[in-house]
Amino acid sequence: MRGKGFYLAVLLALLLPPLCLMAQQTGERTIVGSVVDAATNEALQGVTVLAKGSGAGTTTDANGNFSLRLARTDNVLLFSYVGYAPQSVNVAGKQNITVTMSETANAVGEVVVVGYGTQKKKDVTGAISVVDMKEVNKLSASTLAHALQGQVAGVDVTSFSGAPGSGITVRVRGIGTLNDSDPLFVVDGMMVGDINFLNTNDIESVQVLKDASATAIYGARGANGVVIITTKRGSQGKATINLSAYYG
Missing domain, CATH: 2.170.130.10 (TonB-dependent receptor, plug domain)
Structure with a gap:
């Protein structure tokens, strides 16, 4: 007679391959980074960071840092901040990035x-x-x-x-x-x-x-x-x- 431990081991062996396959298919990853001013190199707080396509997003903290969990298909991040030119950054294969944003002067109506x-x-x-x-x-x-x-x-x-x-x-x-x-x-x-x-x-x-x-x-x-x-x-x-x- 085989004990309960044997059957439990067999059950885990049957379940692990599908779980691993699901993890590979989702391919979720976490990317971290920071956003700074191009002229002064100072950290920018409150910058909006969005994943193009899925809409996942976050904002930078007081030190200009951010952390965002991305899906497998999310390879482009959009950065926007009031008074600065928006940026589009390709993050395929990257886990840590630094983004510099430049101020922009927009003409306003009279x-x-x-x-x-x-x-x-x-x-x-x-x-x-x-x-x-x-x-x-x-x-x-x-x-x-x-x-x-x-x-x-x-x-x-x-x-x-x-x-x-x-x-x-x-x-x-x-x-x-x-x-x-x-x-x-x-x-x-x-x-x-x-x-x-x-x-x-x-x-x-x-x-x-x-x-x-x-x-x-x-x-x-x-x-x-x-x-x-x-x-x-x-x-x-x-x-x-x-x-x-x-x-x-």
Whole structure:
């Protein structure tokens, strides 16, 4: 009589070949590696690592390392990271890899800076007009308010009289019924009462917020519209002198 040990040995001998064959067929393996910046050689954390085809994936840790279990047919890994060019790496026959990723500069659509963030120009719902300062500087206007006459649709600039240097009124959203109807002037982030002190040659850009949505940025003070003015600023390098003069 043969004992139970004999039959157990026979059973294992019959089961081991199929198990080995299944392991060879699946061919699963684990690949480890690291991802670094091509310029600084610093580890990149949070890089997405995906196996092309099966979709198996992981992300790099704080040290830029990753470990991923791959199927037999997974031979290409895809690396992607915000601000860096995506990479495709063939890992056939490899168990340990190091991937270098390079930064990329992607052109973005024109954006408009608003009081509560930035928006793509096509997504801006408020009425915003930008004054072309190159055209304004061609005029012989004593003040910026006079130079704005006829430059912005929907903005009415009227002089008190025809005398040189006389006061002017600016109306962006017509005549209001509460308080005065003057718009809010913002010069380099500072709210001012008028802009008669500004030299047109010192101005970099002028934007007029004509829509009621300006109140979301400046509150009730922007109910009559807002004129945002940015003045020119110096730059490093050799000193330069610009002269602008006219007579009449």
